[in-house]
Amino acid sequence: MKAMPEISSGAVAAPDSDPILSVADLCVSVKTEAGLTPLISGLGFSLNRGETLAIAGESGSGKSITALAIMGLLPPPAVRVTGGTIRLGATDLLRLPETRMRSLRGDRIAMIFQEPMTSLNPVMTIGAQLTEAIRAHEPVSRRKARAAAVAALRSVRISQPEQRLDQYPHQLSGGMRQRVMIAMALVLRPEVLIADEPTTALDVTVQREVLDLLRDLQAELGTAIILITHDMGVVAEMADRVIVMRAGQMVEHGAATEIFSRPAHPYTRDLLAAVPRMGKGAGREEVPRTGTRPPVAVVEDLRVRFDIHGGLLGRLTHRVHAVEGVSFSIRAGETFSLVGESGCGKSTIARALVGLVPHQGRVEIGGQTLSGLDAAGMKALRRRVQIVFQDPMAALDPRMRIGDLVAEPLLIHGLGTADERRAAVGDLLERVGLSRDQMDRYPHEFSGGQRQRICIARALTLKPSLIIADESVSALDVSVQARVLDLLAALKTEFGIAYLFISHDMAVVENISDRIAVMYLGQIVELGTRAQVFGDPRHPYTRRLIDAVPVPDPAHQRAPAPRLAGDVPSPVHPVGQGPDPVSLTDIGDGHLVAETVG
């Protein structure tokens, strides 16, 4: 599939057959009070049978709008196409009346969306949602549609498809739901499939499975795919050709191998440079040994369990074993990372560390044990540990000025006079790359990256010895993410802060961590320095995580992995039972690995 007709940047050479889909000079605008504002202008490309075209770009670049324009699903009345043509075969989609367009949707062009959790109707069974997609276009009986639905589920490798038909979306995992979405999109064998960030909301191992599945189905059905993504790793793995978009315009267009090896446009170069790459950190010289420094936080045999009540008297019947027997310590000035997939307990550890969830075991911050502290002691302890969360918009009160937001920790702890606080806030804002006179603005006036800088400034006000960064860069675009990571690294050396860095992104973790703990189902399965964990991963789960990360290089050859669709086991156990505790063995120089049970 990589053998493509020659394509030069910007212009598309005609292949031997006519393209299935061709977009020419597409303009989409949004109606605002100030008049029509263009969202996309002059976009043109074509798509051939069996080909994968990736549209890459950061948020706001217009990639999703392009997809919705092709589907005829732009949100009316504000957003509409103001020029150009979109041809499917010989039909100009923009001139079709809605009834004809409707009959094309799902039949000849299908789409899958980013959020598998919300993209399926929660009150309809999987079967009802699949069969209605079939029956909307083909006059078949209920029974035949059901048989076709079973076949579609089987083709996306869902086990027990007959039983799944009667289940509701909430009974399936995220990866399963995305498979159902794919089955639904491909059941009528459309000529074009638009996949809008199909794996962004999924864990990395699940992403691997879904990408493999898409590729297999494409080979089988010859569907042309438009893959919309911000993840250059995914682009490199999947795409034959790539369009790079910025601010509604195509900045570069070419074969994937070309774009990655010889990016022509400076923006493409910047974008590629900002992508965190695995293996880049491993070669970096080892940071000064922090082993001798005193630990800022010690966690010993930490257990966090949540009770589930049931029955007539509301008796305790089950427990969620969110964190089970976890031990580690964070030394002053080091970045300690927790990695793992959703539900593995990494965020729960963060919350236990600042006393937001009740825990068992020992948590020690700066030599002081957390349990048994009174309110005043707890408050004093909180000065030493601060958290920066994933979503900066949700973490900042929209009705407070950012100066007040950053000063609030000082106010809570009764530090300084009003003038001193204002001066300190100004200094901090400048330190994180904002300006002093932005203090009186509100959070919505800032971009995502700037908001995260504000959150970091707020975390710094109390001069903590430990900052917990819980997925703090996950919601940011790569170029912004790179700058925020640089800032975090600079602050670390400047203030001697230690970080507990929580992330699902192996490439980011590899780039910034000194030591890493890999978590699975509430327990640590491997712990060691960056060189140990990434250079010499011993636990099969660590290897699986590392292997699953998409590599931003089309030439990269991936070792064929078994195509499996396994779900993570549940951390819920009846009272009195629990998960089998893993025992960590030191295989040399502090590299701890769990003995594999199975």
Added chain:
Amino acid sequence: MATYLIRRLIQSALILLGVSFITFFLLYVLPADPVRQIAGRSATAQTVANIREQLGLDQPFIVQYLRYLGGLVQGDLGRSYLQKTEVASLIASRLPATLLLMAGGIGCELVLGLSMGIIAALRRGRTLDQSLMITSFVAVSAPQFVVSLLLLYVFAVRLGWFPIGGYGTWAHLVLPAATLGVLGSGWYSRMMRSSMVEVLRADFIRTARAKGLTRRRVILRHALPNAILPIIAMIGIDIGIFMGGIVVVESVFGWPGIGQLAWQAIQRIDIPIIMGVTLVSACAIVLGNLLADLVTPFIDPRIRLR
């Protein structure tokens, strides 16, 4: 499911116990004296004392309450002070009329309110939406006695389509039910509109459209069942608000239900009737809520009753 039901029924019994205690206490500390009402103005002090003793009203509060409670568990709501009949049979004879009125009122408000809400949501931001929302605002803020008099004047006095008051035929039901329904429809149309607007923005609606479903199917099969979920819980709570309206409407239209009974009893401080009607209404509210909670899992499979 069974354990859930049993637990909810026990809870309901406790709520009713609490309601009975609070109402009984409020009526006890009331400055008006029911005995004076019964005995009349010219009664001697001796007669008053005799009646008081006869009714047990000379006993301390806690004894009176426990005695009442003792009767209650045997299904005895006591006797009316003035009519000398069993409160239970008084209420039983009037309950069907009130239930009919409630059914009519709820039906009316749901049909009116939900359709207004759905139409407004689908025409969001347009003139029709705005005029429907102004209508619903007027409906919510209009006092019931005003609405009832207005309806009476227009449809009974002027047009003569419906009888002015009374009970017996379906025609008698229309105006009282409409009065009750108008207030509720304003409420429900606003709830339904915002719920529907939110659901129409949901990702799964986009998925449904991307599948190539007709607009009709997207709205009826995908949007509506999701939008109606919060409304169902509202209906349960709404029965409580309804009971208040029923007292007014039954009085205005001369509808022989328990609302009218309560109104008469309050004027005469007929404590057993007031207690009886209060407990029956509380029962209706508790059961309404329970019913709403029991129905929800049939529409929303994510909800499990435990």
